[in-house]
Amino acid sequence: MLLTGAEIVIECLKEQGVDTVFGYPGGAILNVYDELYKHSNEIKHILTSHEQGASHAADGYARSTGKVGVCFATSGPGATNLVTGIATAYMDSVPMVAITCNVNVPLLGKDSFQEIDIAGITMPITKHNFIVKDVNDLADTIRRAFRIAKKGRPGPVLVDIPKDVTANKAEYKTQRIEPVLRVTETIREEDLEEAAALIQKAKKPYIFVGGGAVISDCSDELREFVDKVDAPVCDTLMGKGAFNGTDERYTGMLGMHGTKTSNLGVSECDLLIAVGVRFSDRVLGNAKKFAHHAKILQFDVDAAEINKNIMVTNSVIGDLKKILARINPMLSPMEHKEWMEHIMEYKKEYPLSYHPEGLSGPFVIEEIYRQTNGDAIMVTEVGQHQMWAAQYYKYKRPRTLLTSGGLGTMGYGLGAAIGAQIANPDKQVINIAGDGCFRMNMNEIATAVRQKLPLIEVIINNHVLGMVRQWQTLFYEKHYSATVLDDGVDFVKLAEAMGATGYRATSQAEFVDILKKALASSTPVVIDCIIDSDDKVWPMVAPGAAISEVFTEEDLK
Template identity: 70%
Template structure:
């Protein structure tokens, strides 16, 4: 029988984190959370705490840790501004269904609602961007609340949970009895036999099936099942930004990303198919383009763990609600191999006709990503910020495994990637492969948002490789201004005196500047070998663009690139 002990609230919290197998947390102390930090000091041999430069960095690091491991990421912040600084990171995790527990502390119960120093209703602030949140004002409820938070964060469709604890609860004493974590069961009770039968009939009748893979395939660990299904029914496979790596990017059936900056093959293939099997994707507007014209020739079969996603953005002809891995196993077990050679040959011809293209004569974002892919052979974790560099990272790096692309897909958070890369590198160590290279690919605009986290990497000697793709502009916004706003570059030029190499060196990192193609590979090789925090600034042309592109409001089959513009 487990031993019951009397502990203060802070000790109870730490013991509950240990119950859940938490090895690393990210945070920033302050007055209201001091008792918890005192307890962390006493348990520093069991739980590693990474002090970030800003609470937003802590929330992104916890998110990156969760995306890399599949486990719950944990971040800590004090009351008031400490708690509100977590909000962007919590919203980022919420939009991408990432399991995270954010722990904040508030003023004592007697001071709540009195506009006390550094008091804020953080549960009210975060209600729309958390899966669930709690305020703990009674120490008797603390342990059960923490355990519930971890269960909620991981169950069904994952997401962030916030626990706000009043300072007096962190100091009060109560009995603590250890418990084994509740097992997280896959959601199967919603999988109906009639839905499986309908799906099987649709697949068997299809002559031109196509599989569209989203982030849910990564979260459910359904990679092997997807591969079996695609090859059994001979269906081409495209993915969303969040689905990268769920299906091997080097597989012969893979056609690339779909949507605004997807490949023409994927966009045309989805527009021509007669059955679209949607595996854990939510039909974001960046995927569908003009929703009324999306996949108009196809019956749509959507498989998702969250019933709220069915018919939310795109009308489906059939759906299966439940854990994707389990659903695909059921389908695979009852499907016989199918022959769609004519359809596959047509798709292969499109691949030959519409390859991704870029200027091979100078240093560009695509060249940077292809060089990193060549050096790592897919055995790396790629984090990104948001913008042109993010799309190049999605297009030109071949993600062979899930959980190797960490990016803000739903919220589009500039400043996400550097904190996430720190979390990812800590995760690699906790998972037993500390030598896996971790890159953060940033534009110069994004890097400015949270570049202070370079100091976090150097403080702990966390060997992340920060690549700054510097075009001296806000590249994606400039691209839109160039194409759709008459080249009126309103407040998007960043051509100032900031020297990223000196800045990184001032924070203790090794730094390089690359301006020519031939210098990139040796610098990357040296950066990987150093096993230290490194920044590489790569200077590119300010008018390089991400192609293909779909104009806002247009159907995805209207994707164009620079060759199409020249014809016009």
């Protein structure tokens, strides 16, 4: 049948099973929005307050479901406002398709009104991107975009469509979309055999789990693998929930703000088994001293990650769920009694702890865990509150912590929480923000109110840029340059002005009571939690130090 480009865009989204799009209209994309209007009973559009909010919402939708998130923006500034969200998704391997529209084809490259080369701008931060200048190529391009976004290591794809292409007509035929298969062709039997032999010989193995394990949905296979190997388990920020955080073998996060148990244990192990991790600098510390007693075995879907940041002994490349399913039967059950007892002694000796008096970030997170029974979808901004949310909430399942790990995007959380709440209407979604981060995306409270979402925004308000101030205190002689935010902004009044319910907590008892009310609410709630400006995230590894040099507040004394 003969359809316009705009009609083809909508039909292709329906082919892919897309039920929700996040976006903001404008002149160049009007044809697509007009067609979307006619299909509003099939595809829900969420109008955000800003295009960056739309990109983060599409990201949160994708992370919480495993589906491809979709966002729309118009040309020029609309398209460039997606850039931070696209980069965030790229760094954390989130499947997203961003559809932008541009000026008419004859006007491209002529500095036309609201023209920008968005394909050129986003080339380094997408898995692939396209500019479609012929309507006859449009359907196949959109199908390719979704396939690329999902296949192997996921990531964002951008499709830019000039306005005249959305008006031109072409023959369109509906296609049945084949499922994207897991990557198995790179899993070699000899690699599995070498890996199994390495594991069987280890006396002090440690299993290190990253975001790839969440993406591949391999929690069941990972559980069996851990039981077979009989090893302690640590994770990255992105790997939270892939292995049950309440399990006895779990020792917490590894790296700059990892637990002493994980950092010391990995430094002493003789085999580190890395499952879907990219060995980022925040995990490695001093790379030359990282796990220097250990052989390293890496499982990853992306061959580019092997020997990129750390040299490994052996590797298996492919989908993690398939790798673990194939290696598990090759392993005889092992027992590492002395090693496990040694690590468990570390757990007893070095538990996470904080000052029991007064309202603090760790108390807030622990109370949220207690009142939600660990069943909420937790979203965070970036900074101290993000680390506390990683440390003090026990993630039992994958896709329950949504956070910007790779790019560290302040302003990510509220948009992502909206996307997660739209995708999971029966779940409690809670965004943990710092006051600095909240300022960057607080306009999206209006979006949450418009959608009548029951999400909770918890602001850990210390009136400073907390993580930057922590570094200034420890490493910059307390030169608090541009990090004090004590300017009298009232977040409760601001929340109420946008239609949400606002509360302020200044004590533990107040927060306990307010959280109960917030959890019972069916509309957005903002809780402004006032904490001390000098609260810090412990433990910590100084920049350039080995992770075995992890220290706490007591160590400094």
